[in-house]
Amino acid sequence: MKYVDEYRDDATAAALTDRIKRTVSRPWTVMEVCGGQTHAIVRFGLDALLPSALTLVHGPGCPVCVTPIGILDQALQLAALPRVIFCSFGDMLRVPGSQGNLFDVKAAGGDVRIIYSPLDALELARANPDREVVCFAVGFETTAPAYAMAAIQARRLGLTNFSLLAAHVLVPPAMEAILSAPGCLVQGFLAAGHVCTVMGYEEYEDMARRYRVPIVVTGFEPIDILEGIAMVVSQLEAGRAGVENQYSRSVRREGNLAAQAAVREVFEPASRAWRGIGDIPLSGLTLTAAYVDMDASVRFRDPLSRFAPAGGEDPDCQSGLVLQGWLKPPDCPAFATRCTPENPLGAPMVSGEGACAAYYRYRRRHDGSGAR
Amino acid sequence: MNTHDEFQLQCPLPVSGDRVLLAHGGGGRLMQDLIRGIFLRSFDNEWLRRLHDGATFPVEGGTLAFTTDSYVVSPLFYPGGDIGSLAVHGTVNDLAMCGAMPLHLSAGFILEEGLALDTLRKVVESMAKAAEGAGVQVITGDTKVVDRGKGDGIYINTAGIGVVPPGVRIGPQELQPGDRILLSGDLGSHGLAVMSVREGLRFTGEIESDSAPLHLVVRDLLECGASVHCLRDLTRGGLASALNELAVSAQVGMTIEERLIPVREPVRGACELLGLDPLYVANEGRFVVFVPDAHVEVALAAMRRHGAAQQAAQIGIVTVEHPSLVVLRTVLGTHRILDLLSGEQLPRIC
Numbered sequence: 001m002k003y004v005d006e007y008r009d010d011a012t013a014a015a016l017t018d019r020i021k022r023t024v025s026r027p028w029t030v031m032e033v034c035g036g037q038t039h040a041i042v043r044f045g046l047d048a049l050l051p052s053a054l055t056l057v058h059g060p061g062c063p064v065c066v067t068p069i070g071i072l073d074q075a076l077q078l079a080a081l082p083r084v085i086f087c088s089f090g091d092m093l094r095v096p097g098s099q100g101n102l103f104d105v106k107a108a109g110g111d112v113r114i115i116y117s118p119l120d121a122l123e124l125a126r127a128n129p130d131r132e133v134v135c136f137a138v139g140f141e142t143t144a145p146a147y148a149m150a151a152i153q154a155r156r157l158g159l160t161n162f163s164l165l166a167a168h169v170l171v172p173p174a175m176e177a178i179l180s181a182p183g184c185l186v187q188g189f190l191a192a193g194h195v196c197t198v199m200g201y202e203e204y205e206d207m208a209r210r211y212r213v214p215i216v217v218t219g220f221e222p223i224d225i226l227e228g229i230a231m232v233v234s235q236l237e238a239g240r241a242g243v244e245n246q247y248s249r250s251v252r253r254e255g256n257l258a259a260q261a262a263v264r265e266v267f268e269p270a271s272r273a274w275r276g277i278g279d280i281p282l283s284g285l286t287l288t289a290a291y292v293d294m295d296a297s298v299r300f301r302d303p304l305s306r307f308a309p310a311g312g313e314d315p316d317c318q319s320g321l322v323l324q325g326w327l328k329p330p331d332c333p334a335f336a337t338r339c340t341p342e343n344p345l346g347a348p349m350v351s352g353e354g355a356c357a358a359y360y361r362y363r364r365r366h367d368g369s370g371a372r
Numbered sequence: 373m374n375t376h377d378e379f380q381l382q383c384p385l386p387v388s389g390d391r392v393l394l395a396h397g398g399g400g401r402l403m404q405d406l407i408r409g410i411f412l413r414s415f416d417n418e419w420l421r422r423l424h425d426g427a428t429f430p431v432e433g434g435t436l437a438f439t440t441d442s443y444v445v446s447p448l449f450y451p452g453g454d455i456g457s458l459a460v461h462g463t464v465n466d467l468a469m470c471g472a473m474p475l476h477l478s479a480g481f482i483l484e485e486g487l488a489l490d491t492l493r494k495v496v497e498s499m500a501k502a503a504e505g506a507g508v509q510v511i512t513g514d515t516k517v518v519d520r521g522k523g524d525g526i527y528i529n530t531a532g533i534g535v536v537p538p539g540v541r542i543g544p545q546e547l548q549p550g551d552r553i554l555l556s557g558d559l560g561s562h563g564l565a566v567m568s569v570r571e572g573l574r575f576t577g578e579i580e581s582d583s584a585p586l587h588l589v590v591r592d593l594l595e596c597g598a599s600v601h602c603l604r605d606l607t608r609g610g611l612a613s614a615l616n617e618l619a620v621s622a623q624v625g626m627t628i629e630e631r632l633i634p635v636r637e638p639v640r641g642a643c644e645l646l647g648l649d650p651l652y653v654a655n656e657g658r659f660v661v662f663v664p665d666a667h668v669e670v671a672l673a674a675m676r677r678h679g680a681a682q683q684a685a686q687i688g689i690v691t692v693e694h695p696s697l698v699v700l701r702t703v704l705g706t707h708r709i710l711d712l713l714s715g716e717q718l719p720r721i722c
Contacts, residue, residue: 361711
């Protein structure tokens with residue numbers, strides 16, 4: 001299949017692996033930002049092909065994982081309201097809030113629908129004028145334009161029963177938070193290719209300079225990732241720290257300007273708590289004043305205020321350390337023991353992009369422990 | 373019933389939560405917990421404990437196979453099939469996986485008030501045609517009607533009985549280290565065909581369900597001289613779940629080669645788009661066969677004579693190493709676990 005097979009070719013992979021081995025002369029630690037890249041690395045066993053001096057650490061790039069428990073609890077409460085049709089992408093449904101997940105709400109009678117595009121939710125709002133359709137807007141810069149388009153369309157169509165529960169987060173502030181943390185081990189980044197498809201990579205140039213860290217915009221197939229690693233390693237060994245674009249078949253320096261304009265019309269940056277990590281300034285998106293009437297947290301302020309938050313994070317869950325690259329999932333004492341996809345303590349064990357889920361699914365040994 | 377028999381009556385697995393979730397029917401780990409924690413706990417007997425696709429039991433003069441399955445597919449009609457043909461093929465295939473030639477079927481219909489009679493007629497005609505094609509008849513049945521809103525148009529249950537030829541012993545307990553794993557054809561078409569209609573995804577047209585009766589392929593396999601140790605159809609949960617169930621049942625390991633597993637281009641494309649792994653997507657006309665190394669060629673030749681198994685190929689081997697675990701050798705030559713999923717796969721965010 002075109003655009004897939006050539007990026008999974010074993011001869012190309014072997015050539016890139018050789019190039020990396022020849023280049024690496026001392027230990028380096030490189031973080032892949034996006035959970036999609038983490039899954040490709042674990043699924044294809046790419047780390048097993050790399051020299052032992054090179055350490056890959058997994059980044060915070062799983063929007064499902066970092067959605068704060070407070071917003072998730074709001075989602076659970078909204079989904080349980082009798083007049084509401086609650087729409088979400090599929091992999092959000094298993095993520096535990098402080099009391100259960102969206103599947104539990106569905107089993108208890110809540111109208112929860114899996115959608116494939118925010119425009120599906122718009123269609124539901126048109127077809128059900130007597131119901132309130134709430135769309136769970138989760139993701140990074142990659143999916144924000146689609147939600148922005150849905151809001152713009154809803155305005156054009158005069159739909160008054162459509163709203164968004166805004167939970168989008170932004171990648172560069174999180175990368176900056178990791179770089180500025182005391183004792184940061186990350187020496188180079190594979191930046192998230194699809195985020196950059198929308199946003200471009202100009203904003204990384206200043207970051208690379210200030211922190212003296214090479215950043216390579218990288219795709220998601222095995223060959224993309226190996227090539228991205230080879231490019232980062234070449235920069236590290238040469239003492240350079242610039243921004244390079246491995247994923248040029250999808251990413252331009254300025255990004256997708258039309259998509260950015262749509263996002264700016266509907267959303268504006270706001271501070272956001274990242275689950276397991278904490279508050280990061282201006283790292284989330286909230287609705288602009290012009291679209292505040294479509295903000296579900298405002299529209300349903302009364303019913304939401306009647307619920308008292310119950311419980312919080314499980315104290316054994318170390319997802320914050322995992323999401324910042326401090327801990328590999330198999331090194332967590334709860335991994336595959338107290339914490340499994342059936343009974344997750346944290347979101348990274350259930351999300352399609354979560355690092356814990358990747359290790360559980362592809363690396364777990366039969367005795368339940370993780371392979372390293 | 374598709375699951376494995378790692379069951380100990382003394383220590384049934386707890387079923388977590390206090391309600392049935394959709395994932396309990398997804399063919400993954402949760403469903404196995406439900407079967408072992410609730411059904412086996414109460415119904416336990418030597419036949420059920422094997423948890424094969426059907427039960428085989430001796431009667432005077434021979435061995436019979438008996439199986440049942442319920443069909444709740446939505447939508448009722450999809451490219452390449454419908455709930456009627458599925459209800460026949462699924463049960464015929466469960467008998468075939470016991471090594472049995474199907475004899476007769478029963479059919480139970482649960483109809484929702486308001487269903488168009490024309491729809492029912494179409495489904496039943498399709499069922500009759502599928503039964504004729506499979507050489508079986510529906511010889512007994514039942515009908516119930518439920519209030520509007522309490523069903524999804526039509527639910528069908530079929531049960532089937534068949535005769536197991538003398539000397540045939542098929543089941544997870546017959547698996548031997550060194551057995552080769554043969555796959556009858558390309559994966560994922562049924563699941564994607566149903567999903568494309570159910571979710572209104574407009575990428576297909578080319579993807580049709582693989583739904584087909586398999587008993588004649590199995591008959592030729594059993595008559596070709598190969599000693600067939602085990603058969604399993606790859607329905608809900610796909611190839612990965614079926615192999616996992618067998619590996620756990622038989623306490624053997626399995627290693628399969630990613631590059632030898634055929635998946636058609638449109639199915640691969642759709643799976644890439646949705647973030648699904650075709651190895652976990654449902655099929656209704658595909659199965660795996662376990663034979664000794666020396667019998668691979670004769671078995672493949674027998675399978676390839678049939679349209680439903682023209683692409684049959686060897687994809688892997690049963691091992692002593694890593695018991696209960698299925699390992700995939702990737703296209704890059706690295707190895708990873710092919711695990712049982714918790715429930716059904718969910719389309720990803722980005």
